[in-house]
Amino acid sequence: MTLAIRSRPPGGAVARRRRLPGGAVTRRVAGHLVRGLVMIWVVATISFVIIREIPGDPVAGQYESLIQKGMSPEQAERAAAVLYGFLPTGSLWEQYVGYMGSLLHLDLGQSLSTPGVPVTTLIGAAARWTVLPVLAGTLLSFLLGVVMGVYAAIKRSGKLGDALALSGSLLHGVPVYVIGLLLTAIFATLWPIMPSGGPVEIEAVPGLNAGYVGSLVHHAVLPVVTYTLASYGGWILAMKSNVVAVLGDDFILAAELRGLRRGVVFRYLARNAILPLFTVLALSIGMLFGGSIFIEEIFNYPGLGLLLVNSISTRDYALMGGTFLVITVGIVVANIAADLLYTAIDPRVRSGGSA
Amino acid sequence: MTVIAGPGEAVVPRTAAGTTRATLRRNFWRGVWRVMRRKPSRMAGVAIIALFAVMGAFGPLLYPAHLPRDNGALYAPPSWAHPLGTDFEGTDVLALVITGARYVLLTGLATAVITVALGTAIGLFSGFRRGRWDTLLMRITDMNLAIPGLPLLLVLSTVWKFTSPLEMGLVLGLLGWGGVARAVRSQTLSLRERGFIEAARGLGLPTTHIIGRELLPGMAPYIAMNMLIAVTGAVYAQVGLFFLGVLPFDANNWGVMLNFAVFNGGALTTPAALPYLLAPLIAILLLTLGIVLLIDAMDEIFNPRLREE
Numbered sequence: 001m002t003l004a005i006r007s008r009p010p011g012g013a014v015a016r017r018r019r020l021p022g023g024a025v026t027r028r029v030a031g032h033l034v035r036g037l038v039m040i041w042v043v044a045t046i047s048f049v050i051i052r053e054i055p056g057d058p059v060a061g062q063y064e065s066l067i068q069k070g071m072s073p074e075q076a077e078r079a080a081a082v083l084y085g086f087l088p089t090g091s092l093w094e095q096y097v098g099y100m101g102s103l104l105h106l107d108l109g110q111s112l113s114t115p116g117v118p119v120t121t122l123i124g125a126a127a128r129w130t131v132l133p134v135l136a137g138t139l140l141s142f143l144l145g146v147v148m149g150v151y152a153a154i155k156r157s158g159k160l161g162d163a164l165a166l167s168g169s170l171l172h173g174v175p176v177y178v179i180g181l182l183l184t185a186i187f188a189t190l191w192p193i194m195p196s197g198g199p200v201e202i203e204a205v206p207g208l209n210a211g212y213v214g215s216l217v218h219h220a221v222l223p224v225v226t227y228t229l230a231s232y233g234g235w236i237l238a239m240k241s242n243v244v245a246v247l248g249d250d251f252i253l254a255a256e257l258r259g260l261r262r263g264v265v266f267r268y269l270a271r272n273a274i275l276p277l278f279t280v281l282a283l284s285i286g287m288l289f290g291g292s293i294f295i296e297e298i299f300n301y302p303g304l305g306l307l308l309v310n311s312i313s314t315r316d317y318a319l320m321g322g323t324f325l326v327i328t329v330g331i332v333v334a335n336i337a338a339d340l341l342y343t344a345i346d347p348r349v350r351s352g353g354s355a
Numbered sequence: 356m357t358v359i360a361g362p363g364e365a366v367v368p369r370t371a372a373g374t375t376r377a378t379l380r381r382n383f384w385r386g387v388w389r390v391m392r393r394k395p396s397r398m399a400g401v402a403i404i405a406l407f408a409v410m411g412a413f414g415p416l417l418y419p420a421h422l423p424r425d426n427g428a429l430y431a432p433p434s435w436a437h438p439l440g441t442d443f444e445g446t447d448v449l450a451l452v453i454t455g456a457r458y459v460l461l462t463g464l465a466t467a468v469i470t471v472a473l474g475t476a477i478g479l480f481s482g483f484r485r486g487r488w489d490t491l492l493m494r495i496t497d498m499n500l501a502i503p504g505l506p507l508l509l510v511l512s513t514v515w516k517f518t519s520p521l522e523m524g525l526v527l528g529l530l531g532w533g534g535v536a537r538a539v540r541s542q543t544l545s546l547r548e549r550g551f552i553e554a555a556r557g558l559g560l561p562t563t564h565i566i567g568r569e570l571l572p573g574m575a576p577y578i579a580m581n582m583l584i585a586v587t588g589a590v591y592a593q594v595g596l597f598f599l600g601v602l603p604f605d606a607n608n609w610g611v612m613l614n615f616a617v618f619n620g621g622a623l624t625t626p627a628a629l630p631y632l633l634a635p636l637i638a639i640l641l642l643t644l645g646i647v648l649l650i651d652a653m654d655e656i657f658n659p660r661l662r663e664e
Contacts, residue, residue: 039501047510054514169651173643175591177598178636181613184623185632196623293505297599298617312509312601324510331503 025343032339036332043328047321048099051084052092054317059084062112084109084318108322113314119322122307127326129199130292130303133220137227138285144228145235146277150270152236153243165240172233177294180226184298187222195219197300223299227292235277242273278342285334289327304330390655400648403641411460414453422446422454422607433630440630442612443620448634455608455635458520459590465524466531466589467582473528474535475578479566481536482543493540499533508592512601527589535581542574576657580650587646594639609635 052059059080066076081098102109108119148164155161171179188196195201201215246252246269255265293305300306304327311319391397424444433440439448481492507530517523546552547570555565596602597610600618604611612635620628 035497039498042498043502046507050510050514166647169647170643173587173647174640175595177595177613178639181617181623181632181636185629185636188623189626189629289503289506293509293599294595298623308506308509309599309601312513315513317513320510320513324506327506328503332501335501 028343029340032336036336039332040329044103044325047324048096051317051321082110083112109318111316111319113316119319123322123326126302126304126307129301133223133227134292136224141228141232142235145232146239146274149236149239150243152240168233168236171229172237176230177298179229180295180298183222183226194222199301223295223301226295238277239273242276243269246272278338281338289331387656390652396648397652400645403645404649407456407642410453410456414456418450418454422450439634442631448631451607451612452634452638458608459594461520462524462593463586463589465521466527467585469525469528470531470535470585471578471582473532475539478536478539479543482540496533496536504530508596509601516603523593527592543570546570546573580653583646583650609638
């Protein structure tokens with residue numbers, strides 16, 4: 001009896017862990033979440049320190065000027081706290097705790113350049129203009145890059161493969177603003193078939209009418225093409241090297257020897273080579289959020305990047321800190337999502353549990 | 356004299372070691388030459404990089420410190436006098452591109468040195484020591500990789516005026532070492548399990564010797580390639596920051612040209628300022644092309660399996 005009790009648990013536990021990899025997955029997910037939260041905390045701290053340590057101390061300056069306008073210290077304190085999301089008085093530690101507290105309530109303060117508007121409202125309005133083109137560009141470049149990558153790998157010793165690989169290396173190497181500026185110079189200045197900036201024609205009446213939607217699409221073409229070209233190079237190079245690696249695997253040879261149709265072999269190849277690309281997906285979304293700053297500046301697209309640049313040139317520190325934080329959170333979330341997706345689709349990661 | 360290597364005996368006699376090393380070196384350069392000759396594009400890559408290096412080193416010496424203005428020819432189209440036209444105050448665009456190269460390339464160089472030195476040191480230490488230090492350093496590396504560089508640079512530009520190219524290089528280097536550190540660490544982890552490292556440790560050779568003489572030479576090509584990539588990355592980041600107009604313009608460089616062409620010259624709506632916009636863009640494209648071709652050649656030189664004999 002005692003012997004049975006003593007001997008069963010260890011063996012049972014091991015067997016259960018083998019059969020149900022749920023524990024490993026949960027641990028992995030938890031690890032990602034904790035790491036993501038730490039990242040967000042670090043970035044929030046950086047943005048607090050920067051707002052606080054900027055030469056001239058804008059928060060204290062605001063507080064002083066409000067008092068000079070005849071406010072009582074309490075009123076001025078409250079007004080400055082509304083603007084920046086934390087109290088301008090008290091020790092640095094108290095200010096920091098106040099700032100973190102308001103972040104927990106999703107309060108990023110109020111914009112200084114457009115007075116009375118909460119930073120979160122501005123960011124919410126801008127986010128649409130960033131997320132949609134980024135998603136469209138990422139998907140397009142992913143599809144294009146994966147297909148071209150397979151071709152570049154199969155034809156790797158010919159002229160076509162060489163040309164494809166070189167196009168990938170070049171586009172991967174060229175900075176996104178060069179692509180955007182060249183496209184605009186060609187299609188908006190020299191041969192003006194595309195609008196040169198703005199998200200939509202000014203005359204168009206907002207709403208679900210053909211003119212407005214058509215104008216939206218027309219204005220989105222160049223930015224989306226720029227996103228696509230900027231990230232296409234990374235996909236084709238990664239896909240090519242993955243396919244080349246898989247081509248050497250035994251199961252492909254076996255499939256060919258078994259006389260399977262080309263399409264089937266192609267599917268084997270693609271499925272095995274695409275898996276590792278999902279980690280690249282995270283990095284590329286991160287890159288696109290960074291690159292979106294240039295694209296939005298070039299095409300005058302009112303997204304998060306333009307909001308950040310404008311907040312810096314108008315010295316709107318509350319808006320600057322908030323936008324920076326939101327861009328980072330977007331990247332962290334994209335990273336975690338891609339990692340989880342990878343865990344979900346790759347059986348090796350799922351059962352291995354080696355995080 | 357024939358030398359038969361017995362157990363415990365050096366394969367190469369000590370007296371001949373010097374000449375052997377010289378022969379190896381000569382063979383290496385011969386291999387480099389062969390790889391370069393196989394594709395003319397690689398020679399073009401080397402030529403482009405050499406051109407930029409000369410431009411960075413001697414470009415500013417070719418022109419007076421203050422470039423001449425020509426008020427009679429604002430935004431002049433390309434001509435014999437001004438092969439790439441002129442800018443908003445009649446200054447020759449070609450002269451601007453050439454003199455602007457030094458600032459840009461110097462930043463790239465400074466960044467590359469810092470990125471590679473930091474990345475290699477952290478990666479080596481982390482991979483060699485393992486354990487607690489490794490975990491801590493890799494957490495910091497992940498952080499370095501995950502924080503978006505450009506938004507952070509933009510925000511930092513409100514506190515820090517990146518006045519000199521070296522200062523700029525320092526900041527870019529401090530933000531960019533993560534990738535190199537990760538890669539060097541994984542290289543170290545795989546190399547340290549190999550026989551020759553185990554043997555060196557078994558012989559009781561000092562760690563500095565193992566790292567400097569046994570580990571680093573194997574990684575040198577990899578580090579060199581990363582250095583090239585870091586140069587381009589820094590050039591792009593810096594030109595981009597100047598283009599966005601968040602940094603004070605205290606020197607002539609390509610990013611400043613882009614900014615003026617787009618936001619003052621209206622190059623995106625009228626063709627007048629187009630040469631002024633295109634000149635730095637084409638310079639960047641050429642630099643990228645040169646580096647891509649050079650990396651292609653280096654790949655094959657250092658990775659003999661890629662050589663198509």
